Ligand SMILES: [Zn+2]
């Protein structure tokens with residue numbers, strides 16, 4: 016499995032673009048979330064060329080995870096485009112209804128249905144399902160709107176936009192975990208996670224490596240330095256756009 020980081024930031028792009036991770040697994044191409052990081056797809060034409068279908072999985076519908084949808088069609092025009100999101104699993108409307116509303120003609124010149132020759136938009140069908148040969152597992156998280164942790168083949172976990180929930184990690188292990196980090200000291204945030212919580216309450220040894228994603232746009236270089244110091248000697252590191260990780 017190869018993981019490419021296209022967007023490691025949360026909310027507002029800065030040093031890094033917002034939420035977008037590309038995963039190649041068993042001959043299938045996945046994109047997790049469609050933040051401004053999707054604009055980085057232009058650097059991955061050689062990867063895109065290998066696949067005739069792109070599977071986009073949305074953790075939730077907040078705009079820092081969706082806005083890149085208006086950049087994607089030049090890259091997928093000749094491909095099948097499959098989009099999955101939480102929909103009726105957690106919301107009153109389907110993913111298809113939300114994306115049609117988001118990309119109404121008053122807001123963008125093209126309907127998502129015309130982004131490629133073959134577009135399908137679906138809700139997650141269940142908490143565990145297969146896309147081609149890859150097992151996808153989704154689990155609800157606590158956030159200001161329902162968000163979902165996404166696990167690829169029990170090996171790579173993407174957990175963004177969530178408060179830290181210690182009980183959610185009981186019995187869970189993986190080669191690689193991407194977890195959001197919005198602050199380094201715990202302030203009692205009701206939507207996001209701190210590095211302190213991850214260090215103190217996550218069973219770190221259950222994961223080969225942990226990368227911090229969805230960085231706070233307020234962080235200065237001193238804040239990033241502080242995080243590097245706090246994670247020294249641990250299996251936690253800061254994610255950065257352009258990173259490629261193989262597991
Ligand atoms: Zn977000």
Ligand SMILES: [Zn+2]
Nearest residue numbers: 075077158176
């Ligand atoms: Zn969010």
